[in-house]
Amino acid sequence: MIMMAKREDRTKVLIIEDDPVITEFLSTGLRYEGYDVTGKDNGRAGLEALKREAFDLVILDIMLPDIDGFEVCRRIRAKAIEVPILMLTVKKDISDRVMGLDSGADDYLTKPFSFEELLARMRAILRRSGKARENSKLHAAGVVLDPATRRVSLHGRGVELTPTEFGLLELFMRHPYRVFTRDTLLNRVLGYDFDGGTNIIDVHISHLRNKLGDRPPRLIRTVYGVGYAFHPGDDAS
Amino acid sequence: MKLVERLSLRAKLGLLYAALLIFSVVLVGFCSYWNIWELFINNKSSHLRARAKPVIEHWLIGNGLAGSPHPRLDPDRAAALARDLTSRDSVAIILNREGRIIATGRRLPEEPEAPLPDQQELKRAFAGENEVTYCSQVHGEPVLVMLIPLRPAPASPHIFGVIQLSSTLADINQILFRHGAMLMGLVAAILILGTLAGYWLIGVSLGDLQGLLDACHQISKGNLSKRVPLKNRKDEIGQLASSFNEMVDRLEATFASQQRFVANAAHELLTPLTGLKGSLEVLLRGAQDDPVARARLSKGMYKEVNRLIRLCDQLLGLSRLESSSHIHRQTVGLQDFFSDFMSQARLLAGNRSVLLRPGPFVTISVDPDLLQQILLNLLSNALRHSTDETPVVITWRLRPEFVEIEVSDQGEGMDQETLSHVFEPFFKGKSTGRSLGKRSGLGLALAKSMVEAHGGSIHIRSNLGKGTTVTFTLPIK
Numbered sequence: 001m002i003m004m005a006k007r008e009d010r011t012k013v014l015i016i017e018d019d020p021v022i023t024e025f026l027s028t029g030l031r032y033e034g035y036d037v038t039g040k041d042n043g044r045a046g047l048e049a050l051k052r053e054a055f056d057l058v059i060l061d062i063m064l065p066d067i068d069g070f071e072v073c074r075r076i077r078a079k080a081i082e083v084p085i086l087m088l089t090v091k092k093d094i095s096d097r098v099m100g101l102d103s104g105a106d107d108y109l110t111k112p113f114s115f116e117e118l119l120a121r122m123r124a125i126l127r128r129s130g131k132a133r134e135n136s137k138l139h140a141a142g143v144v145l146d147p148a149t150r151r152v153s154l155h156g157r158g159v160e161l162t163p164t165e166f167g168l169l170e171l172f173m174r175h176p177y178r179v180f181t182r183d184t185l186l187n188r189v190l191g192y193d194f195d196g197g198t199n200i201i202d203v204h205i206s207h208l209r210n211k212l213g214d215r216p217p218r219l220i221r222t223v224y225g226v227g228y229a230f231h232p233g234d235d236a237s
Numbered sequence: 238m239k240l241v242e243r244l245s246l247r248a249k250l251g252l253l254y255a256a257l258l259i260f261s262v263v264l265v266g267f268c269s270y271w272n273i274w275e276l277f278i279n280n281k282s283s284h285l286r287a288r289a290k291p292v293i294e295h296w297l298i299g300n301g302l303a304g305s306p307h308p309r310l311d312p313d314r315a316a317a318l319a320r321d322l323t324s325r326d327s328v329a330i331i332l333n334r335e336g337r338i339i340a341t342g343r344r345l346p347e348e349p350e351a352p353l354p355d356q357q358e359l360k361r362a363f364a365g366e367n368e369v370t371y372c373s374q375v376h377g378e379p380v381l382v383m384l385i386p387l388r389p390a391p392a393s394p395h396i397f398g399v400i401q402l403s404s405t406l407a408d409i410n411q412i413l414f415r416h417g418a419m420l421m422g423l424v425a426a427i428l429i430l431g432t433l434a435g436y437w438l439i440g441v442s443l444g445d446l447q448g449l450l451d452a453c454h455q456i457s458k459g460n461l462s463k464r465v466p467l468k469n470r471k472d473e474i475g476q477l478a479s480s481f482n483e484m485v486d487r488l489e490a491t492f493a494s495q496q497r498f499v500a501n502a503a504h505e506l507l508t509p510l511t512g513l514k515g516s517l518e519v520l521l522r523g524a525q526d527d528p529v530a531r532a533r534l535s536k537g538m539y540k541e542v543n544r545l546i547r548l549c550d551q552l553l554g555l556s557r558l559e560s561s562s563h564i565h566r567q568t569v570g571l572q573d574f575f576s577d578f579m580s581q582a583r584l585l586a587g588n589r590s591v592l593l594r595p596g597p598f599v600t601i602s603v604d605p606d607l608l609q610q611i612l613l614n615l616l617s618n619a620l621r622h623s624t625d626e627t628p629v630v631i632t633w634r635l636r637p638e639f640v641e642i643e644v645s646d647q648g649e650g651m652d653q654e655t656l657s658h659v660f661e662p663f664f665k666g667k668s669t670g671r672s673l674g675k676r677s678g679l680g681l682a683l684a685k686s687m688v689e690a691h692g693g694s695i696h697i698r699s700n701l702g703k704g705t706t707v708t709f710t711l712p713i714k
Contacts, residue, residue: 028524032523113515115519
C-alpha cells in the first residue's frame, strides 16, 4: 500500500484547467509525488475554491471556457491572495509570457511540457515563496541526504554514491514505504527511454545496500515478485 | 542589337531621344542653309538683271535695233555693250546666233574672268527662255551665270544674240560659311542642352521605376512588408506602383492567413499531445503500478488520440476541398435526402428537438456526403449554443437559380465581433460553460469550404440572446 504523509502536512495544489485529460494526469502524477491536489475546470470555480481554502500553489491554464487565465491571475492578485501561480500556455509568443508574468504569475510552462520539469518548477516556486513544507534535507535511520549539495552521510560519515545510486536513495527517502517496481525505478532514475533489462536495477540496489552497510532487516527491502520499498524503521507515518 | 538589349530603359530612351534631336536639328539647319543660299542667288540675279536691263534697252535704241525686223549683231557694237555691262564684280560676254563669242567686256585685270559658255544652257536661251540662271566655276571659284537673249522688242521671237552675265559668288559663300559655322555651333549647343534636359526628364519620369524595381527585389527576397513609395503620381507609373502595392497587400494577407492557419493547427495539435505526453510520463513514473490510475490515464490517452485523429481528418478535409475533384455530385431530391438525414439528426440531438419544415420539391446536383456533413456541423453548433427547451429548425426554400437551406436556433446568439470571425479556421467564440477543449473551431470553416466547393455561398446572422440562423445556397444544376 502507498503510505502518505498526513493530509495537513502535504503541499496543497489547485489545478485550474478545462482539459479533463490534462487535469487527470496532473492530479494523478502530483498525488504520487505527495501533493494534495484539487482540480477545477473553469476560472470562476477556481476563484471560488481559492476564496474558501488556502492553497500553496496554483497551476493555471490560460485557455479557459469562461474567463481566461490572465484575468483569473489578475483577480487573484486583486484580492491580495499571496499564492504562487504557475501558468500553462500553448502559445509560444513572447507577448503571452510577458502578459502572464505581468498579470501576476510566478512562472509559466509551455505545453506540451515534461512532467519532470513541472515538478522542478513547482519545487523552485515553493522554495522561493517559502511555502515548501518539506525540509530540504532528508533524514531517515541515520542516513542524511541533501538534494541541494547531492551529499549523503551515514551516522555523520560521508558516503560516496554514483548518480544512479543517489537517485535511487533520494526516491526511496522521499517516498518511504512505497513499493516501486523495477520498471518504475528504471524509468525514474535512468530515464524513460533507457533501453535495457530491469535487472540493472538489482545491481545498483545491491551496490547501494553495500555502501549503506544495509543488513537484514534492511532499509531497502525486496518485495518479492514486485520490486523494492524503503523502510526507515522508526515510526514515520 | 545585343548591345541595345543590354542597355537600361533609361539609356535606350536617352539614345532614341538624342538621335531624334540630332536628326531634327540637322534637318532644320540644312533647310535654313539651303533657303539662305537660294535667297542670296535670287537677290544677286535680280540685282544683275536690274542693272543690265536699262543698259541693254539704251543700247538697243541707240543702235537703232529696237523694233527692227531684221536686227544684226555688229561685233563693235556688241563690244561696246559688253563693256558697258562689265564692272568690278560682273563681266559680260556676247554670243551670236551660232553660239560663238563675238565680244567680251573684260578689259582690266581686276575685273573677273567670264566662264566658258555652257552649250546646253545656251540652247535654252536661244529657244526663248528669258531667265536662264545657273552656277559655274572659273578657276575653282564659284560664279553665278545669267543668260539674257537679245531681242529687238520684248517678247519678239527674233533672238539675234545672247548676253552672258557672270558674277562671282565668293562673297555669298563667305557669308554662308559664317552662317554655317554659327549654325553648327547652335546645333551643338542645342544637342548638348537638349540631351541633358532629355536625360533629366527621362530620369524624372522613370525615377520611380527604380524604386519599384528595388521593392520587387526586396519582396522577392521575402520582405512582404515592403511597398513602393507612391509620391502621388497619377501617370502610368503611378498606377503601376499602386496596383503593384495592392497586389503585394493581397499577397501579404494571404501569407499571413496561411501562417496563422498553420500556427493554429499546430496549436490545436499540441493540446491533445500535452495530455498524451503527460499521461505517459506519469504512467512511466510509477502510476503504471496502480491499476486504477493506469485505467484512468489510458482512457484519457485514448480520448486524446481520437481527438488528434479527428483533427487530422478535418484538416485533410479542408485541404481536399481546395480541389473540386473530391466532390462526387449526384442528383439528389431534397425530400428524400432530408428524410434520411433527420434520423441522423435525431441521433445527434438526443432528447433535443430538431424540426424539419420541408420546402418545395426540388432535385439538385450535390455530393450527398458533403451536404450531410455541412448540415451536421451546423446542427451541432445550433444544439451547442441553445438551451434544451428550444428547438432547432431546418428548412429550405427555392430561389430562381439555387436552393437556400437554413438551420436556425433560438439560443444565446453572438455579437458582431464574434460574427465577423466565425468562418475563420480555429476560431472559437466565448463558450458558456461547455468545454472549449473538445472543439477544434473548424466546423464552420469546413462548412464554408464545402458549400463554396459546390459553387454556393454561406451566411450567418445572429441576435444576442435571440438566436442564430445560418443560411447556405446550392445552385440547381
